[in-house]
Amino acid sequence: xxxxxxxxxxxxxPVGSPLSLECTVExxxxxxxxxxxxxxxxxxQLLFYSVGIGQISSEVPQNLSASRPQDRQFILSSKxxxxxxxxxxxxxxxxxRGYEQYFGPGTRLxxx
Amino acid sequence: xxxxxxxxxxxxxxxxxxxVIKCTYSDSASNYFPWYKQExxxxxxxxxxxxxxxxxxxxxxxxxxxxxxxxHFSLHITETQPEDSAVYFCADPPPTGGxxxxxxxxxxxxxxxx
Numbered sequence: 745x746x747x748x749x750x751x752x753x754x755x756x757x758p759v760g761s762p763l764s765l766e767c768t769v770e771x772x773x774x775x776x777x778x779x780x781x782x783x784x785x786x787x788x789q790l791l792f793y794s795v796g797i798g799q800i801s802s803e804v805p806q807n808l809s810a811s812r813p814q815d816r817q818f819i820l821s822s823k824x825x826x827x828x829x830x831x832x833x834x835x836x837x838x839x840x841r842g843y844e845q846y847f848g849p850g851t852r853l854x855x856x
Numbered sequence: 857x858x859x860x861x862x863x864x865x866x867x868x869x870x871x872x873x874x875x876v877i878k879c880t881y882s883d884s885a886s887n888y889f890p891w892y893k894q895e896x897x898x899x900x901x902x903x904x905x906x907x908x909x910x911x912x913x914x915x916x917x918x919x920x921x922x923x924x925x926x927x928h929f930s931l932h933i934t935e936t937q938p939e940d941s942a943v944y945f946c947a948d949p950p951p952t953g954g955x956x957x958x959x960x961x962x963x964x965x966x967x968x969x970x
Contacts, residue, residue, distance in 0.1 A: 776956060788900070788945065788960040834899050843888040843956050847899035 746771035750835050750848040757855055763808075763822040765851050767835030770816065775837040777818040778845065779810055782832040794818060795840070830855045860948035862961030869936050870969055877964045879946035880928040889922055889929040890958070892945045900945060904931070936968045 747770045757763060769775050779791040790803045792810035800810050807826060811819045818835055835848040861880045869875050881889075887908035892900035906913045906920045906929065913920050919932040933940055944966060948959035 778957075787962045790957065790959070793957060836899075838956055841956070843958075844890065844902055844905065845956075845958055846902065847892075850897075850899045852897075 746837070746846065748835060748837055748846060748848040750833075750851050752851060753849065754852045755854070757825050757853065759827055759855055760824050763820070763825050763829070763853070765820040765833055765835075765853075767818040767820075767848055768816055769837045772816070772837070772839065774815060774840050776840060776842075777812060778836040778838075779818065779820050780834040780836065780847075782834060782850075784831070788834065792820070825855045827855050829853065860946060860959060860961045862946050862964060864964060865962065866965045866967070868967045868969065871936060871938060873936055875931075875933045875936055875940070875966055875968075877931045877944055877946070877966075878928055879930070879961050880926075881948055882927065883948070884924075884927065886948070889920065890947050891918075891920060891931045892947065892960075894943045894945065894963075896942075933966075936966075938968050938970055941966055941968045 749768050751766055777794045780788045781791055782788050791808060792800055792802055794800050794812045797812055797815055808820060808822050830853055833851045833853055836845045838845045859882045863878050867875055890905035891903055893903045894900040904915050904918050904920050906922050908924060911922055917934050920929060922929045931944060943963045945963050946961040
């Protein structure tokens with residue numbers, strides 16, 4: 745069966761510091777991968793998606809970036825965090841040509 | 857279509873009552889309609905979905921109905937229990953062809969009171 749992991753689970757970072765969040769999927773090949781952000785009490789905002797290694801599409805202009813160095817690994821990064829980057833970051837995967845998306849446990853980021 | 861409207865934003869029911877959440881979409885070509893449940897501090901979990909060739913789908917106490925003419929689909933929870941308390945999201949069906957992107961509704965916070 746497929747599983748999705750995210751780490752770290754929680755993170756507290758000062759403004760201006762770098763960020764690296766990691767997501768890995770097990771038990772499937774060539775998945776579509778997604779990064780979402782959820783502000784407190786709000787909905788899900790799609791940040792990036794990827795249909796293959798090195799293929800990244802950005803949905804919202806911001807100071808975040810994403811990379812996919814391996815088939816089942818998706819990384820969210822920032823060179824300098826802003827207070828507004830605080831939130832709950834969720835990674836998700838779907839099968840190639842599959843509609844259903846499956847979410848990881850999330851990373852709660854607090855920028856101080 | 858890129859827009860999905862979800863109502864109500866909050867819903868409070870007594871244990872044992874039914875709960876209904878509705879989403880309206882804009883793309884008449886949409887063909888996939890999912891519902892997700894998010895418990896506090898966790899990632900959303902897909903709980904039920906329906907394709908456009910079906911009008912209703914049931915799974916124990918939950919069901920989803922689709923009205924393609926009116927372009928809306930609804931989540932029905934019967935005999936609600938306290939563990940049904942969560943935030944529920946519908947998602948805008950992805951465009952036909954291409955990547956499978958989902959645009960989520962704003963969410964409905966359901967509280968089931970014992």
